[in-house]
Amino acid sequence: MSLSSQRILVIGGGFSGMAAAIELRKQGAKVDLVEIDPGWRSYGAGISLGGATLRALRRLGVLEAFLAQGNASDGVNLHLPHGPLVATLPTPRIAGDDVPGGGAILRPVLARILAEATRAAGANVRLGCTFAAIDQQADGVLVTFTDGQRQRYDLVIGADGLYSKVREAVFENAPRPRYSGQAVWRAVLPRPPEIETATMWMGPQIKPGVNPVSKTEMYLFVTEPRPTNDHVDPATFVDTLRALLEGFTAPTLQAIRSQIGPDSQIVYRPLEGLLMPRPWSRGRVVLIGDTVHATTPHLASGACIGIEDALVLADELAQSAGDMPAALAAFESRRWERCRMVVENSARLGEIEIDGGDKEEHSRIMRESLMALAEPI
Ligand SMILES: Cc1cc2nc3c(=O)[nH]c(=O)nc-3n(C[C@H](O)[C@H](O)[C@H](O)COP(=O)(O)OP(=O)(O)OC[C@H]3O[C@@H](n4cnc5c(N)ncnc54)[C@H](O)[C@@H]3O)c2cc1C
Numbered sequence: 001m002s003l004s005s006q007r008i009l010v011i012g013g014g015f016s017g018m019a020a021a022i023e024l025r026k027q028g029a030k031v032d033l034v035e036i037d038p039g040w041r042s043y044g045a046g047i048s049l050g051g052a053t054l055r056a057l058r059r060l061g062v063l064e065a066f067l068a069q070g071n072a073s074d075g076v077n078l079h080l081p082h083g084p085l086v087a088t089l090p091t092p093r094i095a096g097d098d099v100p101g102g103g104a105i106l107r108p109v110l111a112r113i114l115a116e117a118t119r120a121a122g123a124n125v126r127l128g129c130t131f132a133a134i135d136q137q138a139d140g141v142l143v144t145f146t147d148g149q150r151q152r153y154d155l156v157i158g159a160d161g162l163y164s165k166v167r168e169a170v171f172e173n174a175p176r177p178r179y180s181g182q183a184v185w186r187a188v189l190p191r192p193p194e195i196e197t198a199t200m201w202m203g204p205q206i207k208p209g210v211n212p213v214s215k216t217e218m219y220l221f222v223t224e225p226r227p228t229n230d231h232v233d234p235a236t237f238v239d240t241l242r243a244l245l246e247g248f249t250a251p252t253l254q255a256i257r258s259q260i261g262p263d264s265q266i267v268y269r270p271l272e273g274l275l276m277p278r279p280w281s282r283g284r285v286v287l288i289g290d291t292v293h294a295t296t297p298h299l300a301s302g303a304c305i306g307i308e309d310a311l312v313l314a315d316e317l318a319q320s321a322g323d324m325p326a327a328l329a330a331f332e333s334r335r336w337e338r339c340r341m342v343v344e345n346s347a348r349l350g351e352i353e354i355d356g357g358d359k360e361e362h363s364r365i366m367r368e369s370l371m372a373l374a375e376p377i
Contacts, residue, residue: 013125046106
């Protein structure tokens, strides 16, 4: 059924919110999207995308743009800290035989691709704007915006991320983000010719990796245990990141280390997670993406499950013949187990890395999670 009589508000213009706007416009809904950042910027270096994410991008209609502006490749190479290759994790071609099983792209580039698709789909995007009040009524939701406008909606989608104000306003007992005890450093660097796919060096507690984001660039990520979530002075970023890689004697990694400098766009991020217990909707307000299930990046699947939420929500709304409670219940039951798996398995991988724990368990969880992600949504 077409959603052409429905008016839907998306709060938050990240990957999940943009995907929701694109898919709901395809179903004919009138979609407003409000994004609090007047510049609609995306922070961070690169982002790794698995085969399931590429499948979701294909359905959104932006796979070609990703392949042209990012990098796609097969397999993840695992090395010892001094260099030897120990294994190559296969990455199944989930998006189709013609598309490699994974890839990466600069975050601002992916955000721009999705922003262009959101506008092209006909969503009404308002930047520098958010909700001031959400008032659930019998036949809709009355939303007052920070610019003074008011509008009635059939559905409001909270996609405003880990520190969501929609979650806070609508779910008074919702959990808060929890610090994982691990932090990640990321930087953008020139890509040496030998780096053709995602590549990691398995230190006992520190795990550096690189992933090509284009023909000429790659991003570096380094996870490290940090018992407390204290401020780190940006003036120390270059020296700290270089020091973390000191003990890795692999010649390729040492060459990469020598490239780290003030122009490397270094981003430091303490890792937090959140899994909101069900229900994920109240009345006509539903939460998607990091707003309800923010994962640490160990399976590189946070963006994936957020974008998939948008696809499944649009499917269920289109199939429900106007029965909103049934659509929201069906959405949640299709999404819960997959999202729980990603958040909890990622958290466990982080714990094993912090403790320098069981490598067998680590690779078993990686393998099982990658297989589960290949399942249809
Ligand atoms: C260090 C790190 C590395 C990661 N690496 C990967 C990876 O390699 N692969 C992967 O798939 N995932 C990765 N992730 C996860 C991924 O980044 C997130 O899951 C994804 O960005 C979530 O998208 P989202 O749209 O749900 O939320 P967000 O990206 O947080 O977007 C929320 C949007 O809402 C806006 N907003 C906030 N408050 C309001 C408000 N009150 N009103 C209106 N708008 C608002 C924000 O400005 C933002 O645009 C990583 C995460 C971290 C922390």
